[in-house]
Amino acid sequence: MDINKCFDKIHFKSVETDSEALFMKVQQRILQDNISYIKTGVSRFWKYWAVAASVALFASFAMYFISEKKDETIPILEVMAISGSKTKVILPDSTIVWLNSNSTIRYPQKFISMTREVDIVGEVLFDVKRDVHKPFIVKSNGLKIQVLGTKFNVFSDYCSGVIETTLLSGSVSIYKENNDSSKSDLILKPDQxxxxxxxxxxxxxxNVHADSYxxxxxxxxxxEENTVEEIxxxxxxxxxxxxxxxxxxxxQVRLTAQFKERETLDEILSILQISAHYSYTKKKGEIYIK
Known part of the structure; x- marks a missing residue:
């Protein structure tokens, strides 16, 4: 049988369809299938990651806070001149300090407060770097000496309970122990x-000749007209x-003399002896003048 003749006798009836409705139905099915794969909420992985990130952020902040607090704690330095020697110290603000034998100074490694404070024992010569915004304060055995920038000598003797402040230049304000007011007890002038x-x-x-100090x-x-006791x-x-x-x-005898060639103590005593008419002897390293 000829197959072509068979196909010629077959007739297919067209199917009536609503193409727009069919498209909407297919699109809805696709959307439903996709939605079925979407889970609500947050997965465990992201929960753990968020917690870990929060902990790390808190730890970083804590480390920064602790570091900042540590930075505020400035080390205190202490320098002492050994017996028979003199020591030069340059403070963080470039102030120059000389320590006499067995004298001590304590000061912060960095001046970060509104004042520059140091503590001393013994005899110290200060050449203070001027800073109108940060007063320089010397404390010794209850006494407080405040300056802006000047040159002065402080001798603090714990044994006798006496503190001498001698001003070479500028001015200094002196506050007695327990004086916490802004008004000083005394203002010194040069050569006082x-x-x-x-x-x-x-x-x-x-009044003194401050240069001799x-x-x-x-x-x-x-x-210059210093008493023998002062000399x-x-x-x-x-x-x-x-x-x-x-x-x-x-x-109380007054003498005028100059020694600029770094003479020894024996040489100085021998020269002064001519004018003051005294004699001296040495016993166990100490000198006795009659």
Whole structure:
């Protein structure tokens, strides 16, 4: 049988369909299938990741906070001049400090507060770097000395309970123990010396030749109408030796002399001996003047 003739006799009836409705039905089925694969909520992985990230962020903040707190704790440095020596110290603000034998200074590694505070024991010569925004404060045995920028000498003797502040240039304000007000008890002028006695909380002021109070640093002694007592005190500090004056009248004798060639103590005593008419002897490393 001829197959072509068979197909010619077959007739297919067309199917009536709504193409738009069919498209919408197919699209809805696709959407339903996709939605079935979408889970609501957050997966465990993302939950764990979020918690870990929060912990890490908190830890980082804590580490930063602790680091910042540590940075605020500034180390305190202490320098002491060994017996028989003098030591030069440059502070963080470029202030120059000289320590006499057995003297000590304590100061922060960095001045971060509104003031520059140091503590001392013994004899210290300060050449303070001027800073109008940060006053420089020296504390010693209850006494407070405040300056902006100047040169002065402080001798704090714990044994006698006396603190001497001698001003070479500029000005200094002195506050007694327990004076926490903004008003000082005393303002020194150049060539003045304040003698503070701890026992009675009293300050005495006298005029001096201030240059002679820095001789222990330079080795150059310039005495202008200084008393023998003042001269021997300067020599004691410069040469780290104890000098005993055994005559009260001799203490008040005034002398003028200059020693610029770094003479020895024996040379200086021998020259002064000519004018002051005294004799001296040495016993166990100490000097006795009659």
């Amino acid at each position: 010396q304040a003698i503070y006695r701890i026992s009675d909380n009293h300050i005495e002021v006298k 820095q001789s222990w640093v330079s080795g150059i002694f310039i005495f 021997m005190c300067s020599l004691e500090r410069a040469f780290n030796v104890k000098i005993h004056l055994e005559n009260d009248k001799l203490k």
